[in-house]
Amino acid sequence: MIKLIASDMDGTLLDNSMQISDENTAAIREAQARGIEFIVATGRNRPEALPALKAAGITCAMVTLNGAHVFDEEGNSLFTVPIEYQKASAILDLLEERQIYYEVFTDQGLYSESREERIELFAEHIAEMMPHLTRKMAIAMTAAQLEQLPIHYVSDIRTAIQDKGLQVLKLICFHKEGPAVLGPVAADIDGYGDLVVTSSGTNNIEINHKNAQKGIAVAHIAKDRGIDLKDVMTIGDNLNDVSMIQLAGVSFAMGNAHLELKEYAKYLTDSYLESGVGKAIRRAIAEDL
DSSP: OOOEEEEOIIIIIBOTTSSBOHHHHHHHHHHHHTTOEEEEEOSSOHHHHHHHHHHHTOOOOEEEGGGTEEEOTTOOEEEEOOBOHHHHHHHHHHHHHTTOEEEEEETTEEEESOHHHHHHHHHHHHHHHOTTSOHHHHHHHHHHHHHHSOEEEOSOHHHHHHHHTOOEEEEEEEOTTTHHHHHHHHHHHHTTSSEEEEOSSTTEEEEEETTOOHHHHHHHHHHHHTOOGGGEEEEEOSGGGHHHHHHOSEEEEOTTOOHHHHHHOSEEOOOGGGTHHHHHHHHHHHTTO
16 A cells, blocks of 8 residues: 655656646645655755645655755755765866866755856756747746746855855756767766766756665655555656666656656656646555555
């Protein structure tokens, strides 16, 4: 019997307006009414994840930054899994050498050195997830979202991190040429040790400490609740969801999911445009998966 559901957000829980559909919301409420806990497990940080949840009236524990920062239902920080600063600095050296745009997520917020590059590259990321959007629409959506997010724009991220004594929780980098450029970089970073490289889209890679993975964080929450992993359900669409898809007794890949993720998942649901999360939850309840 399902006792805990963990869902990814982008390309999974969120629709093409970056909101949670009525069907998904209703299914989550039905699960909660049955005593099943619902949580999100996302690559976003908490400020980025909160608006859509608040709009749907959903309050839940959150696995953020791929598992590097976990919060309880009230928003209290439970634990972090940082990347050691010297290692993070070496990665930034590599990214700068290859002229790759990057952002640094810390325990005190998100840092970027260029608002313009962020808008351009995130617009491409959104356009990839929502092919019905024109480039102009994707840029407008990205710019509008940025106005609502607390992002620290600085001239030198390293100085900001050192001066404020911040923990580096996740690095994300983007390049227009995608795997052609980012693939070799990911391979190099794999050699640094104690790190894991995942992706939430073809034009980016995400870098965390090897112990900062969605699967590890979801397992930690389940253990804390006294829930066996066979009673955990996970839902995702991309490579940064693999760890939690592999561990759960019941796992769903979205219809729009990466082919590799579909191979790991036990079940398949509809796409994010068709409220696949809500359908998966209702199927799991109806069939007692």
